[in-house]
Amino acid sequence: MWTRPGKLTVTFLAAAAAGGWLSSVGCGGVDNASTDSEEAAQTAKKPKFPVDAPCTLCVADGDCASGVCAQFQGDTFCAAKCTSSSNCKADETCSSATSTHGKAEKVCVPSTDVCGTSPTPPSGGTGPVGDFGSITGHVDQGGGSLSRLQFAVVGDTRPPTINDTRGYPSATIRQIYTDITAMNVPFVVTSGDYIFSTGNGTQATPQFDLYIAARNLYPGPVFPALGNHECDGNVTSNCGAGAKTGVTANYTAFLSKMLAPIGQTNPYYSIDVNAQDASWTAKFVFVAANAWSPAQDAWLRKVLAKPTTYTFIVRHEPSQAATAPGVKPSEQIMAQYPYTLAIVGHTHTYGKTGPRQVTIGNGGAPLVSGSNFGFGLVNQRPDKAIEVDVIDLASGKADTAFRFALNPDGSPAP
Structure with missing residues (x-):
């Protein structure tokens, strides 16, 4: 069990500004005139x-x-x-x-949801997270081993307005990572869209810096997926050398700010986390749907062919966002191999959006009407099923109307 810390206050923001990290990307770090002209x-x-x-x-x-x-x-x-x-x-x-x-x-x-699937946020009772016992072990940037599998999911933390670094949702992101720290969660996966910057503008780096400053309140490793805003913002964009969108400033900043610190050079990668007593294995497969390539196609087939007890696939766009270059081909590959759960974002709410797909995109970006800010929490139960919760940021409690569980093969669990 855990005790939720007090809410962050404006005093904290003022202290952060006084400490200097806000000032470097605040009024002095944003050239609205130049970014407006770049956007035009x-x-x-x-x-x-x-x-x-x-x-x-x-x-x-x-x-x-x-x-x-x-x-x-x-x-x-x-x-x-x-x-x-x-x-x-x-x-x-x-x-x-x-x-x-x-x-x-x-x-x-x-009048109907013809443009995409927007899950209706669950409503109803809230309650505590299941108490399945303490966790020992360690996970770092290269993976690790744990006595019981547990991790958090943070999705879609971009500001609401293009090039609006002043409007970055730092307070929400800080509270999310403060609460995750209080719960002693071993590691975090994130589902993309950390910035909202013109593809080759100047605001990607300062927005990543704000995200990293908030994320650094959490002492454990954070494993990020690439979103469409880390390419040029368009869902149909495809970044990388030789790809149609090319190597944008946003993409370069993502590689250097988010992936280089965890030792990754490609926007797609995998991380292994296994049981301390060798009773289970797990792999986390990060698919970059907006940097799709033949090399990623071959890599995904190879990594999914590796047998593990649990397989979690983290990708920004859900299966319904089929215009993203890597969604259809990755879904076709996924259908050929066993996996436990696909974790996606893109839509700024949360919901179970497929038999083995969960959308968690309520990490600070402008919300779908009726949603609340929060983060996901995945816990391994004693029966080896995984239980998926979303923690409401305002109450600090789990949405019990949303909670669901899956067996390691992705089938529903009681």
């Missing part, structure tokens, strides 16, 4: 799409022929402004949405 130059080069094309993906307003780039149904899409549903098509509703510039807008949104 980038979007001016992009093709214009008709605003009535359904589910047209965008990163900024300049990607759209008219209307705005707004956040709904789990991603950002071009949408026409409206004052009432009479301004919209028959299959659309005039709804409130947040633009990628952080403004509340009334836009025409498809």
Whole structure:
């Protein structure tokens, strides 16, 4: 069992600023004039799409022929402004949405969830996390061994507005990692989207620095997955040498800031965590759907072919976000091998979004309506099933309406 620490306060923020790490990326570290011009130059080069094309993906307003780039149904899409549903098509509703510039807008949104799967946040009772006993052992950047498997999941921590480093959700991320520390969780996996910066702009590094400063409140290892915002922001983007999007500033910063400290050079990798008494083995497979390549395809087949008791696949986009270059091919490979659970983010809420898929994307990015900030917690039970919880950040308790359990082969457990 654990005792939840007190909430972080503005006093902490002031102290952090006085300590100097905030000032390096605060007012002095953000050149809004330059980033605005960079964004305008980038979007001016992009093709214009008709605003009535359904589910047209965008990163900024300049990607759209008219209307705005707004956040709904789990991603950002071009949408026409409206004052009432009479301004919209028959299959659309005039709804409130947040633009990628952080403004509340009334836009025409498809009446059904045709653009993607947005899980409905569970509601109901909250309660304590299951107490399955203390844990001994150690995990570092190279993996490790434990007496019982336990880890946390943090997803989608980017700011709401492109290039808005001042608006980075540092306080939320700090509280998440403070609570994970209080629970003595051995290690953390993260599902991508740590930044919201123009692909070749200047704000990736300062935003990563803010994330790392918050993450460093937790003493254990953190293993990150690549998100679409670590490429150029578009779900369809594909980064890396020779890939269509190429090597962007965002991608370079992700490799140097997030992967180099844990000894990884590729955006895809795996980590082994095994039982101290050799009674079980586990591998964590990090798929980079926005840096897909033939080399990653061959690697994924090889690593999934390695037999382990548990296999956890961490990828930013869920199976439903099939326009990401690596989603369909990785799903086809996954179908050929046993695995326990796919852990994804991308949609800023949480939910069980497939028989063996959980979405946890409520780590600080703008939330889907009805969601709360929080993080996931996975515990191995005495019967070797894994139990999945989401911890609500406001209450510090698990959402018992969400809780589910799977056997090592991914089948439902009682």
